[in-house]
Structure formats: C-alpha cells, structure tokens
Amino acid sequence: MPLPDPRPVVVAALRAAGCVFAEDEAELLLAAARTPGELADLLDRRTRGLPLELVLGWAGFRGLRVTVEPGVFVPRRRTEFLVGQALAQVPGASVVVDLCCGSGAVGAALADALGPVELHAADIDPAAVRCARRNVARYGGQVHRGDLFEALPDGLRGRVDVLAANVPYVPTGEVGRLPAEARDHEPLIALDGGADGLDVLRRVAAGAAHWLAPGGRLLVETSERQVPTALAIFGDSGLSARVAVSEEWSAHVVIGTPGFSPPAAPAR
Known part of the structure; x- marks a missing residue:
C-alpha cells in the first residue's frame, strides 16, 4: 500500500x-x-x-x-542585478574582487559567467570567510580575511577590473525593523551601515580608485533614498558615478570608475 x-x-x-x-x-x-x-x-x-x-x-x-551557513549573510536575489551590471559594464574582466563578500555569492556568480578570472573575495567575519572559500573554490578563487582593502594582496593595486562591494547599508536605527529572518539570524556587521547606512560605502569609495584598473568599475548596492548621497560620496572620492535601477527587483546599484588620478594612496 x-x-x-x-x-x-x-x-x-x-x-x-x-x-x-x-x-x-x-x-x-x-x-x-x-x-x-x-x-x-x-x-x-x-x-x-x-x-x-x-x-x-x-x-x-x-x-x-x-x-550558506548559520551566522552568514544570505545573498539576496536583488543582488543578482549588481552582478548583471558588472557583466554589462566590464564584459572582458579578468580580475574580480568581491569585497564584503559574505558567502562569496557575487564573486562566484561573476566567475561562473566570465570564465577563467583571477578572483579574490574578502570579509572581516571569519564565518563568512570559511563559507566563501567553499563557494569560490571551484573557480580557483582566493578568500582573504580582514577589514575591506586591508585584506587584499598589494599586488592587486591598480589591476582590479570589477570591484563588487555588497556593503551593509541599513541605517542603525532601522535594523530593528528588518524582517526577523534577517534580524535574528544574520550577523549585525553584515546589516548595519551606521547612522545613515553609508559608513562602509564611504570607506570603500575612498579607497577604490587605488585598486581599480583603467576602465575598472566599482559597483555598490544601496537603497533608493540613499542614491543621491552615495553619488556625491563617489564624486568626492574621485569616481565618476551613475546609478542603475531595476524596478523588477527594487534594486539600486551605484557604479563608479576613476574620473581622474587619485591622490597618493592612504596608509593601510
């Protein structure tokens, strides 16, 4: 029966x-x-x-x-839009960096679409680093632990074609209003972007020009209301910037490329 x-x-x-x-x-x-x-x-x-x-x-x-593992940020479907924009902007990318990588989903997706690339991912959270290593291993990717650019090998300076940074961008005061699945099960460091949600974006934008290759792109996801400030931050950091929007995914990606020679690289 x-x-x-x-x-x-x-x-x-x-x-x-x-x-x-x-x-x-x-x-x-x-x-x-x-x-x-x-x-x-x-x-x-x-x-x-x-x-x-x-x-x-x-x-x-x-x-x-x-x-994905407990304590690691779960990649959002809307972030697929960021990956698509990176592929459209730099279709021949050979050096890719996934900063604030979490599970390494962005880097893995870029490497899967681009074919053989030099892939690096970085995160400050040891749980994320362990998880990302599992996801980028099939593409020969390297995962580094550390605070943003401090984690990256010096040999990448001026060579990065795609710098994808899925930074935390939820304002501190709004973290408590996130869905319970994120609020209760994902690391605060992957969600909380400071008072206006843009603290980490500022740090990434400030250092990006020293790592990007000629014609390279920095891509950062943010919210609709943060776009004007994010564009200004990119400009103040020596990056020509524009925003790409997906109505379908309610996704906003700020895209920057070095607009002029940056000042001397800051001390790491």
Missing part, C-alpha cells in the same frame, strides 16, 4: 507558520529530505522561523546553489 503524499501536510504547516510561498518551499524541503524523519526536522526548523536557505544549506543565486 503506497504511503500517503506528505505534500498537503507540509504545505499546511508552512502556511500556518506564515510562509508566503508555502508550495514552493514544500517542494524544496521534500527534495532535500531523504527520510520522513529528516523531513520532519527540516519542517520543524523552518516553521520555527529559521530562514529557508539555512534550513536547506544553500541559496539560489543566478542559477548557482551557493552554500
């Missing part, structure tokens, strides 16, 4: 827990579980509020399954 289909029970439990895409999530949980016991465990973790990506151990990002 065939066993009853567990889908209706799983969908009902997910709906009761407030999961908007209960049917889609049920399919993923069912595919991941090898036994009824595993399914029960996965379902329990999800209905108790653990992000789906952490329940599964991966997040979908530009067609890739990116490994």
Whole structure:
C-alpha cells in the first residue's frame, strides 16, 4: 500500500507558520529530505522561523546553489542585478574582487559567467570567510580575511577590473525593523551601515580608485533614498558615478570608475 503524499501536510504547516510561498518551499524541503524523519526536522526548523536557505544549506543565486551557513549573510536575489551590471559594464574582466563578500555569492556568480578570472573575495567575519572559500573554490578563487582593502594582496593595486562591494547599508536605527529572518539570524556587521547606512560605502569609495584598473568599475548596492548621497560620496572620492535601477527587483546599484588620478594612496 503506497504511503500517503506528505505534500498537503507540509504545505499546511508552512502556511500556518506564515510562509508566503508555502508550495514552493514544500517542494524544496521534500527534495532535500531523504527520510520522513529528516523531513520532519527540516519542517520543524523552518516553521520555527529559521530562514529557508539555512534550513536547506544553500541559496539560489543566478542559477548557482551557493552554500550558506548559520551566522552568514544570505545573498539576496536583488543582488543578482549588481552582478548583471558588472557583466554589462566590464564584459572582458579578468580580475574580480568581491569585497564584503559574505558567502562569496557575487564573486562566484561573476566567475561562473566570465570564465577563467583571477578572483579574490574578502570579509572581516571569519564565518563568512570559511563559507566563501567553499563557494569560490571551484573557480580557483582566493578568500582573504580582514577589514575591506586591508585584506587584499598589494599586488592587486591598480589591476582590479570589477570591484563588487555588497556593503551593509541599513541605517542603525532601522535594523530593528528588518524582517526577523534577517534580524535574528544574520550577523549585525553584515546589516548595519551606521547612522545613515553609508559608513562602509564611504570607506570603500575612498579607497577604490587605488585598486581599480583603467576602465575598472566599482559597483555598490544601496537603497533608493540613499542614491543621491552615495553619488556625491563617489564624486568626492574621485569616481565618476551613475546609478542603475531595476524596478523588477527594487534594486539600486551605484557604479563608479576613476574620473581622474587619485591622490597618493592612504596608509593601510
């Protein structure tokens, strides 16, 4: 006698827990579980509020399954727009840096699309560094731990074609209003961008011109209301800047390229 289909029970439990895409999530949980016991465990973790990506151990990002671990920022689908802009701006990039890399999703997606590249990723959080190493290994990428540019090898100065920096940009006072999945399960350092949300963006913009190759691009995601200030910050840092917008993803990416010779490189 065939066993009853567990889908209706799983969908009902997910709906009761407030999961908007209960049917889609049920399919993923069912595919991941090898036994009824595993399914029960996965379902329990999800209905108790653990992000789906952490329940599964991966997040979908530009067609890739990116490994994610507890305590690591989960890549957002809207950040795929940043990757697309980088590919459009510098289609022949050979040196790519994923700064504030988190899981390394951006760097992995760029390397996957570009083919053989010299890929570097960096993050200050040791959990992120461990996770990113798993995701960029297949592309021969190197992951460095440290505070922004301090983490990078000096040999990259003036050679970077794509500098993608998915910086934290939530103002400190708004972190508490984030969805519980982010607020309760992701590291504060990956969310909190300071009083106006742009503290880390300022530091990245200030140093970028010394690392970019001629024709290289810095790409940073931000919010719609932060765009005017972000553009001004880029300009003050010696970068010609523009913004790209995706209405579909509600995504805003500020794109900068060195507009003139920068002053002497600051001490690291």
